[in-house]
Amino acid sequence: EADIYQTPRYLVIGTGKKITLECSQTMGHDKMYWYQQDPGMELHLIHYSYGVNSTEKGDLSSESTVSRIRTEHFPLTLESARPSHTSQYLCASRGPGRGLVTGELFFGEGSRLTVL
């Protein structure tokens, strides 16, 4: 089993609140990712990091921000939550690759956010 943890698993919150979704991994992976996924829909990459102090935006524009101050920790923050932010947020980290082959992606169990 992968050692990557997300909290909270479920969050119901009112519009305008600030929220932080936590993600931690104990595998020492440099590469970490945040994906957004609506029920029955595809995964969308919203943020990624290749190491401490490195963060990049993904393919899907998101109003969220991320930080990477420690290797094991990659939190995602929404300054002012809106109903359109309701979704599942999946954190992942990637193991080291070999040569041209990329490593396996390990996912956390996800944080299901509902904004009322």
Next chain:
Amino acid sequence: RKEVEQDPGPFNVPEGATVAFNCTYSNSASQSFFWYRQDCRKEPKLLMSVYSSGNEDGRFTAQLNRASQYISLLIRDSKLSDSATYLCVVGHGGSQGNLIFGKGTKLSVKP
């Protein structure tokens, strides 16, 4: 054209059936290929990597056709527990590159 394309399904099959999923990718420089499985309301998990020579893991066989840029997954003797969404994942840019996910193919195995 999307980088990774899959037939969305759903594939509804009876127990014991053999089912095949195909996936095409557009970047000829891609070097890493995977099949992930995602159960309803759960996170994706690696099912198997796909190697150039093809590989098998029990009832599952994965094949790669670089010339035609497609990957396949064959499931033999389907079980009820195989019901899930199967995601085709392609990586390029070497070990530093990102992974591109297909939309997934939904499989439903019925008794």
